[in-house]
Amino acid sequence: xxxxxxxxxxxxxxxxxxxxxxxxxxxxxxxxxxxxxxxxxxxxxxxxxxxxxxxxxxxxxxxxxxxxxxxxxxxxxxxxxxxxxxxxxxxxxxxxxxxxxxxxxxxxxxxxxxxxxxxxxxxxxxxxxxxxxxxxxxxxxxxxxxxxxxxxxxxxxxxxxxxxxxxxxxxxxxxxxxxxxxxxxxxxxxxxxxxxxxxxxxxxxxxxxxxxxxxxxxxxxxxxxxxxxxxxxxxxxxxxxxxxxxxxxxxxxxxxxxxxxxxxxxxxxxxxxxxxxxxxxxxxxxxxxxxxxxxxxxxxxxxxxxxxxxxxxxxxxxxxxxxxxxxxxxxxxxxxxxxxxxxxxxxxxxxxxxxxxxxxxxxxxxxxxxxxxxxxxxxxxxxxxxxxxxxxxxxxxxxxxxxxxxxxxxxxxxxxxxxxxxxxxxxxxxxxxxxxxxxxxxxxxxxxxxxxxxxxxxxxxxxxxxxxxxxxxxxxxxxxxxxxx
Ligand code: NAD
Numbered sequence: 429x430x431x432x433x434x435x436x437x438x439x440x441x442x443x444x445x446x447x448x449x450x451x452x453x454x455x456x457x458x459x460x461x462x463x464x465x466x467x468x469x470x471x472x473x474x475x476x477x478x479x480x481x482x483x484x485x486x487x488x489x490x491x492x493x494x495x496x497x498x499x500x501x502x503x504x505x506x507x508x509x510x511x512x513x514x515x516x517x518x519x520x521x522x523x524x525x526x527x528x529x530x531x532x533x534x535x536x537x538x539x540x541x542x543x544x545x546x547x548x549x550x551x552x553x554x555x556x557x558x559x560x561x562x563x564x565x566x567x568x569x570x571x572x573x574x575x576x577x578x579x580x581x582x583x584x585x586x587x588x589x590x591x592x593x594x595x596x597x598x599x600x601x602x603x604x605x606x607x608x609x610x611x612x613x614x615x616x617x618x619x620x621x622x623x624x625x626x627x628x629x630x631x632x633x634x635x636x637x638x639x640x641x642x643x644x645x646x647x648x649x650x651x652x653x654x655x656x657x658x659x660x661x662x663x664x665x666x667x668x669x670x671x672x673x674x675x676x677x678x679x680x681x682x683x684x685x686x687x688x689x690x691x692x693x694x695x696x697x698x699x700x701x702x703x704x705x706x707x708x709x710x711x712x713x714x715x716x717x718x719x720x721x722x723x724x725x726x727x728x729x730x731x732x733x734x735x736x737x738x739x740x741x742x743x744x745x746x747x748x749x750x751x752x753x754x755x756x757x758x759x760x761x762x763x764x765x766x767x768x769x770x771x772x773x774x775x776x777x778x779x780x781x782x783x784x785x786x787x788x789x790x791x792x793x794x795x796x797x798x799x800x801x802x803x804x805x806x807x808x809x810x811x812x813x814x815x816x817x818x819x820x821x822x823x824x825x826x827x828x829x830x831x832x833x834x835x836x837x838x839x840x841x842x843x844x845x846x847x848x849x850x851x852x853x854x855x856x857x858x859x860x861x862x863x864x865x866x867x868x869x870x871x872x873x874x875x876x877x878x879x880x881x882x883x884x885x886x887x888x889x890x891x892x893x894x895x896x897x898x899x900x901x902x903x904x905x906x907x908x909x910x911x912x913x
Pocket of ligand 1: 578579580581582583587605606607608636637638639642643644647658659660661663664666667680681682683684714715817819845884885889890
């Protein structure tokens, strides 16, 4: 594959940055792209372009504006194979996963928010007035303005468009920065924006890092009206500090330490397959992945052995091989972090049921960031490996006796993103799901998403909810209009 050059997209034009950085393929260590890092002046120019574009974009008819979103979705699909190759090159994720999830969701996000923008109703109340007449109140929603979008590397196109699409649909203009680890599909999206004739400055793309780079230049910019961010909780805290002086709104989708609760009455095979998928999907690099599994004691040993068999069945292959079910981690740097938790788990007293290290292939994959799917048991609940997000193909499995105990264990975390309950007792399923202190609780499934539903977490997992009409709360500002009749 030839080395690509990835540029910034500012005011409708591609621009070089102040310097370049290298992007390596995590499956084999090869250089795949040179990325132009935007300097402060370029972020300023991007914000200015977005500001100039805002009035016309906000005033455009909903039909005309959302037609552009449908065109962006069609444009992604037209270049499906380019997006697929770029996403896999950046992340090393298996082709089957990227083909089914990442790229289709990139297009689906634009369609879903276009549809929501077209069918919005308005909150209104008739109010009795003191003189015996009536007043009509309605909440008129205006775009927030110029929105800063900062996204992570684990589901690059999916999470980037998950923010860009609602921002544009509700009449905002955007300055967006993808992760420095996965810059390719966002750049392709800028090409598509140009191809479909999106008005200049409505969507601007800047490449770079966080501190003292494009990320920080966006979050500290005086003329940004709000920041929507997906990434680590610690980064969310830094961004919150950065935007505080301007009292700007933020929407944060952050880390997780998600639990699965498996009751003895669960459909055993379904629970084993579902839990294994929720631990190892995308090499454990989904914010919604399960890292803590609690299993009712009578089925504990059998369950651990069954999930171990699932882990050992995973095919750690080349990303473009359709037989591959687990690719490498996203980078060698991230593998170092995950390996440090594998060493720590042993120090903290874990029994390593399977995995725990780096696989050996005897081919170019040895230059990649591959890691073994890993299961631990026997850790105390106070262990750092139980408390901190690892973000790799790793889980700890522990037994419980009662429903109350299971709920307490699952909720004993500073995070609050997701949980999954496995039981054939549906009354219990509802009860336990509602008791989870999380933004998303599944019963007998995982990762099923309807884009109209609220998405996000509490505690260290974030601030606010996006998805469907819930996205209105961040991307628009209501003005209540009261008309005396
Ligand atoms: P990260 O926080 O390291 O980086 C995310 C983005 O923030 C990148 O674009 C990065 O350049 C930028 N950034 C870093 N420091 C910054 C700063 N000081 N100012 C402005 N921008 C800054 O996260 P990551 O490692 O890319 O992604 C993995 C994390 O994301 C995990 O914690 C995962 O749980 C979380 N995540 C959460 C969700 C969710 O919806 N809750 C979804 C996916 C990933």
